[in-house]
Structure formats: C-alpha cells, structure tokens
Amino acid sequence: MADRRHSSVDGNAMLPQPHPQTNPSGVITDELKFTQDADSEAPGAELGSDVEQSKLIVDPTVAKHVSDVMSSELGIPILLNRLKQSVASAKEFSLFLKKRSVLEEDHAQSLRKLCRLTQDNARRPEHRQGSFAKSYDEMVFIHDRMAENDSQFAASLHQMHEDLVELVANGEKGRKMWKVNGLAAEQKVADLEQVMRKSKAKYDSLAEEYDRARTGEARQGGKVRGAFKAHKSAAQHEEDLLRKLQAADQTYQSHVQTLQNEKAHLEKSARPEAVKALHELISETDSAVTMQMQKFAAFNEKLLLGNGLIVSPFKSQGAEGVGQPRSLRQAVAAIDNERDLNEFISSHHGKIPPYTEVKYERNPGPTTSGPPHGGMQDLNRQYGQNHGRSFSQGNMLSQQGPPQQHQFPARNSAQPAPRIGNPPSTQGPPQLGALSFQGSQHAPQSSTPPPGSSFPGDRDQGVSGPVGGPGYGGAHPSTTYAPAARHMAAPSKPVFGVSLNRLYERDGLAIPMVVHQCIQAVDLFGLGVEGIYRQSGSLNHINKLKGMFDAESSNPALDFRNPENFYHDVNSVTGLLKQFFRDLPDPLLTSEYHDAFVRAAKHDDDIVRRDSLHGIINSLPDPNYATLRAMTLHLYRVMDNSHVNRMNSHNLAVIFGPTLMGSDPSTAIADAGWQIKVIDTILQNTYQIFDDD
DSSP states (O other): OHHHHHHTSOGGGGOEEEOTTOOTTOOOOTTEEEOOOTTOOOTTHHHHHHHHHHHHOOOHHHHHHHHHHHHSTTHHHHHHHHHHHHHHHHHHHHHHHHHHHHHHHHHHHHHHHHHHHHHHHHTSTTSOOTHHHHHHHHHHHHHHHHHHHHHHHHHHHHHHHHHHHHHHHHHHHHHHHHHHHHHHHHHHHHHHHHHHHHHHHHHHHHHHHHHHHHHTTTHHHHHHHHTTSOOOOHHHHHHHHHHHHHHHHHHHHHHHHHHHHHHHHIIIIIHHHHHHHHHHHHHHHHHHHHHHHHHHHHHHHHHHHHHHHHHSOOOOTTOTTSSOOOOHHHHHHTOOHHHHHHHHHHTTGGGOOOOOOOOOOOOSOGGGOSOOTTHHHHHHHHHHHHHSSOOHHHHHHHHTOHHHHHHHHHHHOSSOGGGTTSOOOTTOOOOGGGOGGGGOOOOOSOSSOOTTOSOHHHHHTTOOHHHHHHHHOSSOOOGGGHHHHHTOOSOSSOOTTOOHHHHHHHHOOSSOHHHHHHHHHHHHHTTTSTTTTTSOOOHHHHHHHHHHHHHOTTOGGGOTTSGGGGTTOHHHHHHHHHHHHHTOSSOTTOSTTHHHHHHHHTOSSHHHHHHHHHHHHHTSOHHHHHHHHHHHHHHHHHHHTHHHHOOOHHHHHHHHHHHHHOOOTTTHHHHHHHHHHHHHHHHHTHHHHSOOO
C-alpha cells in the first residue's frame, strides 16, 4: 500500500504530452497519451518532487503520538471515524464526476444537434454560397469534432465515477466488518473489566465486614438481628464471613486473570490487526481518490489540448498545405466577400432578357383591340411552370376556341394582351371593380356572355350575364354596365370557404396553394419560434393576406419564401393557415368520418388506435388525404423542434383538433378530448401512417 500511495502523489508527472504523430484533426485518440518522462521539464515537476520528499520526512514527535493513539483503546474508533470521512469524500467526488459527466454529455449532444441544424440551414438556397459556405462548413465541422472530444471526456468521467462507486462500496463494507470485529474485542475487555471491578468491590466489602466481626464492632448489630432469628455466636459469624471472604477472593482473582488474558490478546493481536486493516482501507481509499483527481486534472488538460489542436492544428514540416486541415482562423480568413458577390451576380448572366427597343405602335382601329390568340396559352404555360400540374379549368377554356381566349385577358388585366403572360406586380392582382375597362364609354357588342366564359368562382358570386358580358367580351364595355361591375366585391377565384374538392377541380393542385405557402413559411422561419401556432398574429395582416389569396393565389407577392411578403410576422402566417381550415365547408377530416375517428380514438391499445385511424385516413378523399399528409409531416417537423418552440404533439393537437375535425355545437364539449387524442396519435405515428417521399 505504501508503494502505491507514494507512486500517486506526484500529479504533475502525468501531464498529457502530444505524440509526435498527433492526429491533425485534433480529436482525442490513443496517440495522445499520458506519459511519465523523468527528463521532461513539465511545469511544476520540481515542486512535485519537493512535496514528495517532504512527505517522506516524518516528525518523530508526531510519529510517537500516532503510535500511542493507535495502541490505545481510542485507535479503532478514531480510525473508523477517519475511514468514514474518506468514504464520504470519495462518494462526494464520485457524485461530482457523475454530474460533470452528464453536463459534458448534454453539451456534446446539444453541440452536435446545433451543428446539424445550422449546417442544414446554411445549405438552403436562401443562404450565401461560395467561399463563405465552405468556410462555414469548416467551422461547423470543427465544432462537431469538439463535441466528439466532449463526448469522450464525459465517458471517461463516467468511468471514473463507476470506479469510485465501487471503491466506496468496498470501503463501507470493510468499515462495517471491522466495526463489528474490532469494537467487539474492545467491548469484551470493557465488560470483563466491569465484572472484575464488581467482584473486587464485593471482596473489599466482605473483608471490611470480617474485620469488624473479628474486632467485635458488629456485636451491636447482632443484638438487633437476634430479635428476629436464632442468635449466632460471634465465632460462628466470624467463620461464615471468613468463608465468604475466601470465595470472593477466588472469584476476584479469576476475573483479574481472565481480564489480563483478554487484554493481552486485545493489545497484541486483535487491536493491531483491526488497526492495520482500517489503516490500509483508509490509505487505499485516499490514494484511489487522489489518483482519480489526478486523472481528472489530466483529462481536463487532455480535453483542452485536443480542442486546441482542432481549432489550431500543428503544421507538419515539409508538407505544408498538402492534406493539412485549416485552423478556424484560416478558414474564416479564406472568406472572399467580393468574389462571392461577383460570382453570384455573374451566375445570373444567362437570364438577362434580350434587349428590345421601345417603339410606339398605333392601334389600327378600335374594332380590332382584342387580345391576340395566344394570351391564354401563355397564362396556362405560366401556371404549369409554377405548380407542376395541368390546369383543368384552363384546358376547358382553351378548348372553347378563340372567343374564350379573347375574353380572359379583358377580365384579368388592363394591360395589352401580349403582356398577359408576365407575372403580376408585387402589389397583388387588381380588384374586379377597379379594372380600367369598366370606366370605358363604349357600348358592348353583346349583352350576353359567350358560353363557357365564366369561372367556377363566378357561379359562387352570382355574376349574371349582363355583368359577365363586359368582363369577358372582346368589344369595349359600356357605361351602362359600369355600376354593376363596381358592385362586384367578391373575389374571382376564392380560396377561403371553398371545399378542397372544388379547389382541386379548379386549380389542379392536390394541396391548396395557401396551405403550401404557409407550411413553407413556417418551415423556413417559424420552427424556432417559441409557441408557434399558439401565438396569435396580426388580424389586419391575416385579412390582407386572405384577400390576396382570394384574388389570385399564384401572385408572386404571395411567395412566402420572402418574409417581406407576410410582413415578417410568421404568427400571421399560422393564423392564416388555421383560418383556412376553419373556413372549409367540410372539415379536413370530413364530417362523414368524424364519428369513426372519435370511436377509433377511444381504443386503449396504442397499436389498435393507430391502425384504426390509419384505415380511416386511407378512406379520405384524395385532396383531403394529400392535404392532411402535408400538414402532418409539417407538424411533425414543428414537434421535432419542441426543445426550442415548446410545441410537442399534445400542444399541437390541442390547437388543431377542433380545427381539422370541426365541431358540432351539440357534442363539442364531449368530443373535444377525443379530437385532441386523434390528432395527437396521428402526429406521434406520422411515419407509420404516411411515407416521406
């Protein structure tokens, strides 16, 4: 034990020395070892040697005091108390290591997650590319390797904690054993000493009484006793006392002999054995704790050295710049802002439109002012590029022949016909009552609109023939119909309050454009917002966006990848999305299947409940299924960031339960809990119910 204690005293001899073949990445590996080099001039080595030599010099007076205490009856209790202190210190240090390990592991996991998140965000097209993106990737990679170092450091601390826990268990076990064995021997001697003292007291009492009887001092007492029992002669009384005195003397002598034997055994065998065992347990515990503290100090140095090599790795001589990782400073210094800007601008060179000279072209006559034949084809082609689907209503109109193609531009744009294919302005599409042709003074050629000229939205608004004539006719409208046109406040292609089936038939989109844009905005700008979908947005912003979607959902001003288009208020986007689902004539999960969803939610078994809901979801109409799938995958992404936005599956289900399932006033209170259960189960089993293609 002495050799082990002295070998672990010098903590400065265990400083981490970098191996000549240190991993250039800086991640802690076996090549970064703890070495004990006698010739190394590590800081504090001379001081540690002086401390070790001073510990070998023991004051003779202190040594004598220690020997006296250990050989006395105080030795075992004192050592038991000292062992208790050592065990308590080891237990406290092990608890410290455990908590530090947990903190380091949490830090490593959080740093890894942050690296993944920021790397994914940095690779999105709205972020800078070029040298900045490359340097940013290197910076994130450096942090990821530092997280790996932290994880290994945490694992080492956890192993040290387990070793100390085992040490504490052995120390407590040994202390209990020697407390019983050592103190039992001490207690036995103390009990024998007490018995010996009692026998001596009895012997002394009988001796005094015998002396009084022999000298006649007890005769007066004999007269008193003679009144109650037969009188004994003085000689008989003296003989009885002598006989008792001799018996007490023999008992006293035997007790003294027994005490002497037990005390000699205690002092020569039992006590030294217990003292030695307790001393070894104390030394072992203290040495182990000291060694673990030295390892802890060395591991800290190792961690800092590893992170330092990651941030600024050593440069190998003779191969500078070849396969060598750059330091963090070098990676940041490599950013060339001017070059990145020039490369970004030059990448759009191929998109420059051909130069055309502006010329004034006189209209040949007022009767031939209709738009060219290809205007509607340009619009269909533009819609197809935006949405990747065929526009069923557009196909219908294109099959009607030239009359319909001449009518569509007159309703949707006051610009000349060749410009109908251009994107609308960022101020949104013009309102129907404010179109330029409604102020014209020309009379219409026909008050009856051509067949097939009205859109599905027009039937909802109750637009009659006289109003449709000026709106879609090729001739100039008359002031006769201007008042009627000014009263057309309803949108031409409403989105809110229109069923999903009708939106699909009209727009050819499985997922309504308003849902797609809102999901896109929240994915880009709202996943890290605390209380997303719970916070209320600006009612004024929501109403403005709602009006713009009802007017023209394909308006470039409604591209929510640009936060300016929703006033930099993502909560208004979430409010708009919830408003869309609340305004549906039939809820997203449909009234037809409402009771079936509630019955499925009442299953106690999680698997049965999930499979029941899965079967009902598969029975939904195609537009409802596609929209529900998109919403569920989106809400799962929100839920995946609940550590930031505080929105778990239950919180989202509380918000979207009544929104997606609708509510019957007669059963709203009774069904509210089951609606939440339905949405919560769907969100928790997102990838079991829907694929992620």
